[in-house]
Amino acid sequence: MINPGDNAQEELQEALILMSEGDTLLIKSGYYLFEDGLSLDVDNVSIIGEGLDKTILDFKNQQSGAQGFLVTSNKVTLKDFAILDAKGDALKVIGSKSINMINLRTEWTGGPKSTNGAYGFYPVESEDVLIDGCVAIGASDAGIYVGQSKNIIVRNSIAQYNVAGIEIENSYYADVYNNLASHNTGGILIFDLPDLPQQGGHHIRVFDNKSIDNDTDNFAPEGNIVGEVPRGTGIIIMANSDVEVFNNEMSGNGTVNLSIVSYSDETDDPNYYPHPRRIQVHNNIYGPVGFDPDVETGDLAKALYEISDGNMPDIFWDGVVPISQMIFGQPDDDKLKVDENSDVSFLTISPIKYMLGFSNPIRTEKKEFKGVINPLEPIVIDGI
């Protein structure tokens, strides 16, 4: 058990090193100020505070360590504490098999700033990842970011005032549900990027979430992919396959509620597939959209604004497919499926018509995208 005090930093770090498998470490309620990052590398342990507003680990005076808290071991449960104002990422988990993050908070307390750390929750190269009941505020990249991981559940969590609220990147098998993403630049991003050890993100279910009122100007440092996300985006799906988006509420997003796009930068990676495939969108609720399109950030909003003559849709698909498919058509199995109420607006582009200068390269009739929905299997994590 750790109590607040002058030696708390050394005591806590020593306890994190010396604890044995099966141990639980209790961090008592109180305010802890750290100068160095903390790290855990013991398997099968729990680190538990007394509440995300009670046990406060503050890193505003951090002098060393690239993140607030680093976990590199397996079968770890972290619960009921807060990590504030880390210099880099708040909580980073590398290469863990079975990591539970429950009722935690990561926050940069000075509001949205490009000098805030990149990620609140940052599991990477991990398997069996649970993020449940967490709160992520103020990250200059993503509040909750799961990268290059497998078998993931992100649920019952709140992400606010981040550039991206929740981001699942280069990952396989994820359920993202019952979360609130609001006042971010973009609410929920499902991305895949080239030149990485794990790519080809697939099998992601996004459901029962609210991605609403995402109205914070993009404050990501330039160079990062999320720096391209326009303010007022509900959900973006980029270059993933087998994604099912249903029963969500997307509303109050000034640019677009749901955007389905290809990775648009050049890449020489022969193993990378830049286009979304087998995306299914159904039974979502859409509220006010497009009332304040952010044409200043990235290329997407600007292009969409021009093509749509300022009538920003609820759902946008960029229509980009490999050249052979532009000519001969997409395989039926790969096609986008949209099954939504008749009042939900939709827009897609025919890139060939667009490039050849046709006067009407866009399609807004979503009926042609209606198909039989094949629900994806739920994610199961043993013991959850």
Place this chain on the structure above:
Amino acid sequence: MKKKFQILLVLILCTRLTAINDNLIISESFPPKLSEFGFFLDDSAQIPHENVIPYELISTLFSDYSYKQRWVYVPNNKKAQYEENWVFNFPVGSALIKTFYYPVDERNPDLGMNLLETRLLLRKENGWEAVSYAWNEEQNEAYKKVAGKTINVSWTDFMGNDRDVRYRVPNVNQCKECHAAQDKITPIGPKARNLNKKFEFNDGEFNQLTYWMNRQIIDDYPMELVSPVDWTDESQNINDRVRSYLDVNCGHCHSPTGNANSTGLYLHLDETRDIHLGLYKKPVATGRGSGGLKYSIVPGKPDESILLHRMISLDPGVMMPESGRALSHTEAVDMVREWILVMED
């Protein structure tokens, strides 16, 4: 001459009296005091036991301008096996010992030194384990520090400037951050190619690999070794110097088997693909580490290259390496700047 003889005499006498505690090296826990291992005949003067052999590496990791002395110990009648492109495979019971210190004044070695810490890598039954011992103020004993320690230290540099640094003794987990390959702790330095240089031993100057063979602590080494260049050797090609520096300072994490493999930026010596070396490579999960720059390396444009930006930075959320550095390595920054400047697109 007389002094040398005396030291020799002491050495001979002590060797008979003391022995290295082999059981302690392989025991499950680490003893509280460094002296218990018996690696040194005189701890505070850092005079090693006869079987503890000093060595140097061709290119070394920057650690805030601290000096490092390295020794290797292999138990009697055992040998480390040569591994191609990798560190020697040391037998159980081996130890790699590294002491970090600052001279009081770089211009005058006689003024003595401040010992900071002695790091150990011990080869136990189940693999390597790492721990550090921090020296006390009296400089006559070093104590185990699993949670690390902060030492505020000052010295006078070659130019006569007073320098100071908030020196961090790493905790056990931080040792692993760099010394991990495929989830196992591993030494970084003693690869045959990094040892292939001459060294002034007590009994004369020899190539280190030849000496290790003669002392029968290694089984073999290839006659033809492609070694990295000494990055400080300005007579060498700048690309070779930089690749050597990046290999030893970054490549242990930034490689397909290292801790930073998720970044796709690989700086170990064997990497040849431009994109993975950082040329026009976009940041992945860099956050504000990018400093608003778009690519790791932009040929011809050092100030638009994230790699250089992060070498210069002193901000814990930006700087690289993530640990073990509180100062900027000016000489290396200049060299990498030049390398990017002359790099062709």
